[in-house]
Amino acid sequence: MKRLSSIISLFFLMNSYASENIVRLVSLDWEPYVGRSLPDQGFVTKLIKDVYQFNGKDVSISFRPWARALKEARSGDFDGLYPEYLNKDLRKEFIYSDSFMVSPVGFYKLEGSDVFPGKSYESIKAYRIGLVHGYINHPIVDEHKDLRVEYAVDDLQNLSKLCRGRLDLVFIDFKVAKHLLKKNSKQLCSNIIEAAPALEKKKLYIVFSKKVKGHKERRDEFNRFLENYKKKKNRNELVRK
Numbered sequence: 001m002k003r004l005s006s007i008i009s010l011f012f013l014m015n016s017y018a019s020e021n022i023v024r025l026v027s028l029d030w031e032p033y034v035g036r037s038l039p040d041q042g043f044v045t046k047l048i049k050d051v052y053q054f055n056g057k058d059v060s061i062s063f064r065p066w067a068r069a070l071k072e073a074r075s076g077d078f079d080g081l082y083p084e085y086l087n088k089d090l091r092k093e094f095i096y097s098d099s100f101m102v103s104p105v106g107f108y109k110l111e112g113s114d115v116f117p118g119k120s121y122e123s124i125k126a127y128r129i130g131l132v133h134g135y136i137n138h139p140i141v142d143e144h145k146d147l148r149v150e151y152a153v154d155d156l157q158n159l160s161k162l163c164r165g166r167l168d169l170v171f172i173d174f175k176v177a178k179h180l181l182k183k184n185s186k187q188l189c190s191n192i193i194e195a196a197p198a199l200e201k202k203k204l205y206i207v208f209s210k211k212v213k214g215h216k217e218r219r220d221e222f223n224r225f226l227e228n229y230k231k232k233k234n235r236n237e238l239v240r241k
Contacts, residue, residue: 021057021058022058022059022060023052023057023058023059023060023079023080023218023222024059024060024062024078024079024080025048025059025060025061025062025078025079025080025081025082025206026061026062026063026064026069026072026073026077026078026080026081027044027045027061027062027063027064027069027081027082027083028063028064028065028066028069029063030042030066030083030176031176031179031180031183032175032176032179033083033103033173033175033176033204034063034082034083035063036063041061041063044082044083044100044101044204045061047100047101048061048082048100048206049061050229051100051222051225051226051229052222052225054225054228054229054232055224055225055228055229057221057225062078066134067134069081073094073207073209074093074094074209074211075209075211076209076211076212078209078212079208079209079212079215079218080094080097080206080207080208080209080218081094081206081207081209082204082205082206082207083101083103083204083205083206084096084204084205084206084207085103085136085202085203085204085205086136086202086203086205087136090207093209093210093211094207094208094209094210095207095208095210095215095216095219096205096206096207096208096219097205097206097207097208097219097222097223097226098205098222098223098226098227099203099204099205100204100205100206100226101203101204102201102202102203102204103173103175103201103202103203103204104173104174104175104198104200104201104202105137105138105171105172105173105174105198105199105200105201105202106138106171106172106174106194106195106196106197106198106199106200107124107129107169107170107171107172107194107195107196107199108159108162108169108170108172108177108192108193108194108195109162109168109169109170109192109193109195110162110163110165110189110191110192110193111191111192111193112191113168115127115168115169115195116195116196117169117195117196118196119140119199120140121140121144121147124140124141124147124169125144125146125147125148126148127148127168127169128148128149128150128166128167128168128169129141129147129148129149129150129167129168129169129170129171130149130150130151130152130158130161130162130167130169130170130171131149131150131151131152131158131171132151132152132153132154132155132158133151133152133153136202137171138171138199138200140199141171150166150167155170155172155173155176155177155180156180156184158170158172159172159177159180159181159184159188159192160187160188162192163188163189163192169195174194174198177192177194206219206222208222
């Protein structure tokens with residue numbers, strides 16, 4: 001009986017250690033960056049898995065709608081959430097990793113339309129602009145509440161509204177736009193184009209929940225792993241040259 005008790009205790013101890021050794025992250029379907037149905041669950045997920053696995057660490061990835069992912073990460077159900085832009089409001093509840101990638105963002109329009117956005121508020125104030133609920137955009141959009149803004153549930157809905165003439169501009173990540181236009185070519189019109197070069201290349205991060213014990217250590221660990229991985233990639237590129 002004593003031996004059985006020891007075996008059970010050892011079992012729970014090993015399970016506890018294994019659980020603590022696995023980094024638990026949550027994300028959303030934001031194709032082509034991340035998505036449960038994509039190859040490797042998207043190129044961002046592949047990168048994060050590669051970074052951890054190269055350093056001998058296991059990572060588990062779960063997918064949720066964005067609002068739920070944020071809520072569960074905020075409450076400590078997961079170690080962290082990705083990909084995230086810099087957001088001063090999130091700093092109250094999360095700490096940021098080093099950036100691992102960038103996201104080019106800006107405006108899309110219909111080809112041939114008399115719409116020419118620039119990098120100033122004055123250049124866009126006359127246009128009807130499509131945004132997605134809850135997304136961080138660009139200061140010329142987010143800091144001016146008098147703009148003619150319409151909100152959608154996702155980027156695809158905004159592109160559809162642009163096709164139907166209900167919007168003049170859509171603010172969107174350029175890689176997301178190209179992916180959606182290709183994937184939904186039968187549903188969307190063929191004359192949607194970049195309205196101008198990207199306004200910004202936003203950095204992408206993992207944010208680690210302050211509700212999780214050891215969150216600073218988790219963040220520092222990822223940063224260290226990322227640096228190791230970059231050095232390995234640089235060495236490989238030098239060898240290929």
